[in-house]
Amino acid sequence: xxxxxxxxxxxxxxxxxxxxxxxxxxxxxxxxxxxxxxxxxxxxxxxxxxxxxxxxxxxxxxxxxxxxxxxxxxxxxxxxxxxxxxxxxxxxxxxxxxxxxxxxxxxxxxxxxxxxxxxxxxxxxxxxxxxxxxxxxxxxxxxxxxxxxxxxxxxxxxxxxxxx
Numbered sequence: 393x394x395x396x397x398x399x400x401x402x403x404x405x406x407x408x409x410x411x412x413x414x415x416x417x418x419x420x421x422x423x424x425x426x427x428x429x430x431x432x433x434x435x436x437x438x439x440x441x442x443x444x445x446x447x448x449x450x451x452x453x454x455x456x457x458x459x460x461x462x463x464x465x466x467x468x469x470x471x472x473x474x475x476x477x478x479x480x481x482x483x484x485x486x487x488x489x490x491x492x493x494x495x496x497x498x499x500x501x502x503x504x505x506x507x508x509x510x511x512x513x514x515x516x517x518x519x520x521x522x523x524x525x526x527x528x529x530x531x532x533x534x535x536x537x538x539x540x541x542x543x544x545x546x547x548x549x550x551x552x553x554x555x556x
Contacts (some may be wrong), residue, residue: 393542394425396471397501398481402430402460405477405513405527407440409501411453412528413535420539422546427471431484433462441517447524451532468492475501475534478512502530504537 397409406428413426430436439445440455448455467474468489474497476482482500486493502511513530516523 393473394471395427395538396467396474397426397428397477398431398463398474398485399428399477399513400431400481400484400515401435401517402428402462403435403438403441404444404517404524405515405531406430407455407458407460408444408448408524408528409475409477409513409531409535410458411448411455412451412531413538415453416535416539420543422539422542424542428458429461429463429467431463431481431488435460436462443516443521443524446521447528450525451528463488465492468494468497472497474498475504477501478515479510482510501534504534504541 395413397406397413399406399409410426410428413424417424417426438460440448440458440460445455463485465488474485476485476498478500482498485498489498500510500512502513503509513527514523516527
């Protein structure tokens with residue numbers, strides 16, 4: 393499975409979501425590819441926002457290797473699931489995909505916790521450090537649910553007739 397996290401600039405929310413989910417999959421010994429992108433290219437080539445990096449570090453995660461990038465048409469083919477952070481991201485991905493938009497592929501990340509409510513992860517960019525911690529906690533909860541769902545799906549699809 394391949395998962396893409398999407399926010400606007402790919403320097404705050406989506407890099408945090410990527411790092412959190414990668415760490416949870418690693419700790420669960422689940423092999424899933426997780427990456428992130430932005431709906432705008434304004435920050436392309438930059439590292440993560442310093443406040444996002446600091447917040448990640450406080451939770452023993454690193455964003456030091458992150459380089460912001462924009463969403464590409466190839467992403468729509470490469471990734472099985474695309475999680476967006478808010479309504480603007482959803483609209484932008486939908487518009488970008490055009491006729492190739494697949495509503496079962498794209499969803500709000502918080503729908504993993506608050507099913508069907510389309511709750512948004514607030515953009516902490518114009519706020520202080522507390523906003524980044526709040527975003528981290530929201531994403532951590534959603535990412536935990538993603539791992540639980542994938543683990544449950546794996547177990548449900550396991551062929552129990554196969555020898556161990």
